[in-house]
Amino acid sequence: MIVAEERTAARICAGVDWAKDDHAVCIVGDDGEALQRFMINDNRAGLKDMVRRLLDAAVQEVGIERPDGTVVQALLAAGLTVLVIPPAQVKGLRSRYGSAGNKDDRFDAYVLADVVRTDRRRLRPLQQDTAATTALRTTVRARRDLVVHRVAAANQLRAHLQIVFPAAATLFAAIDSDISLLFLAKFTTQEQADRLSVTALAAWLASVSYSGGTDPAVLYAKIVKAPRGTTEAAAAAHAVTTGVFIAVLRTLNTQIRVLADAIGAQLDAHPDKQILTSLPRSGCVRAARMLAENGDARGRFPTADSLACLAGVAPSTRQSGKVKAVTFRFGADKKLRDAICDFAGDSRMANPWAADLYAKAIGRGHDHPHAVRILGRAWIHIIWRCWQDHTAYDPANHGALQRVLNQDQETAA
Structure with missing residues (x-):
């Protein structure tokens, strides 16, 4: 007697196209037919409604374009498997479903859901890092962003000084160093620097505990040899701009040190x-x-x-026919x-x-x-x-x- 094979349960998949204020959701059946399409607001009630509707439809796996955020947290908290499909891949996958290739949130939600259905073996379930690593990543990236801002502000200050006070632009190794900012705060114009002598400069360096190792005579020679900057009435106006850059760089230096201390404390507590x-x-x-x-x-x-x-x-x-090229990996x-x-x-x-x-x-x-x-x-x-x-x-x-x-x-x- 031939026993009919037991029919497996239909596989229901979903896709979520993430956006700033609202998100498009699509649920597809085992044959790729869209069972539900709806929009949810990016708030607590909207996320709760999304999870309820997904669970009611017996969805177990959800495709989405990003690995973090409130939507991902809501899906994971509900016990759903999250599969991340990067935006660059979604862009390429649109041509599978149509030739126009236009960006449409509802359509992208369907693409995400159907790719989960058809290409599941190619996708790896999202595995999130521990809370300690996630917090460390936030701190590290915040410090990195501030360093980028500091570089930009230092470049602006240097460009400003090269016009109005060239001697101060290259006097010390780094324009954003503490000693450089202290010098600019004390000697804001060319006329104030003109009053310096080797003895006076040495006394001032000692008063601020200068530890750079460069002889005061060498630093004074740099001031004397540099092109002269703006003097008289215009110098005071330019000094205001210099002061603003000094304040910005001092604030950035302080906050970068705060984040560096936080990074050290978080790293000390991390098991890795x-x-x-x-x-x-x-x-x-x-x-x-x-x-x-x-x-x-x-x-x-x-x-x-x-x-x-x-x-x-x-x-x-990259290889096509007889042509083979080994190139830089842009997708990383x-x-x-x-x-x-x-x-x-x-x-x-x-x-x-x-x-x-x-x-x-x-x-x-x-x-x-x-x-x-x-x-x-x-x-x-x-x-x-x-x-x-x-x-x-x-x-x-x-x-x-x-x-x-x-x-x-x-x-x-």
């Missing part, structure tokens, strides 16, 4: 601290940045290559790439293996950024292994490093 801080020249902020951008959801990266691809340090291969997490490359580029100053790998890349004709990415990819395999094993980096167990050290000893002998 020993992994990142054990790397050469990782420091506190740099280690925290790599940890924050990499995250601690280890299931997101089943292999080191998957992490290298997301970080953009692995090349992208730029913040993670910046964090990895920042560490890799500096690691060569303290690690002979890293220095040797970088030198070989330069010797093959690669420029500095490319060589740093090559080094970053090599470091990622080490970081990933330490990260998966919950162990700190130990130079004694780094075989490639030991081979370089042994070669150096043989050469010296």
Whole structure:
């Protein structure tokens, strides 16, 4: 007797197109037919209504374009599986359903839902980092943003001084340093700097505990040799602008230090601290940045290559017919790439293996950024292994490093 196969339950999927004020939701059935389409407001009542309707429709998996935010938190809290489909992929998928390719929130919600239905095997469920890592990421990125603002403000101040007070623009190594800002606050115009002598400058530097190491006579010579700036009535007007930039940079410096202290405290309390801080020249902020951008959801990266691809340090291969090109990977997490490359580029100053790998890349004709990415990819395999094993980096167990050290000893002998 032939027994009919038991019919499996229909698979109901949903897609949510996220927006600022409201979100489009689409629920599709097992055959791809849209069962429900609706809009919800971005507030507590709207999110609650969305979750209720999804659960009532027996939805278990939801596609969305971003991995964070209140919508994602509501879906995860309801026990739904969230599958992230990046906006660039959604843009390419629109042509699967129509030739126009126009952006429409309701249509994109359907695309997200149907892709979950048809391409589930290609999608990986969202795994969120711990609350400690998420908080650290917020702090690290806030500090990074303030540093960018500081660079912009410092460039504006430097451009201003090059016109009205050239001697102060290059007197000290960094225009946004504390000593440079103290000098500008004390000597705001060219006429005030004209009253200085070597003795007076030395006395002032001592009064502000200058520790730069440059002889006062050298600094005074810079002031004397520099082109003269604006004097008389116009100088006072320009001094107001200088004062504004000084205030902005002082505030930024203070708040950057506050965030740096917060990063140090958060990093000390994080269970993965020993992994990142054990790397050469990782420091506190740099280690925290790599940890924050990499995250601690280890299931997101089943292999080191998957992490290298997301970080953009692995090349992208394009091949068509007889033409094959290995090019820069544009589709990557730029913040993670910046964090990895920042560490890799500096690691060569303290690690002979890293220095040797970088030198070989330069010797093959690669420029500095490319060589740093090559080094970053090599470091990622080490970081990933330490990260998966919950162990700190130990130079004694780094075989490639030991081979370089042994070669150096043989050469010296």
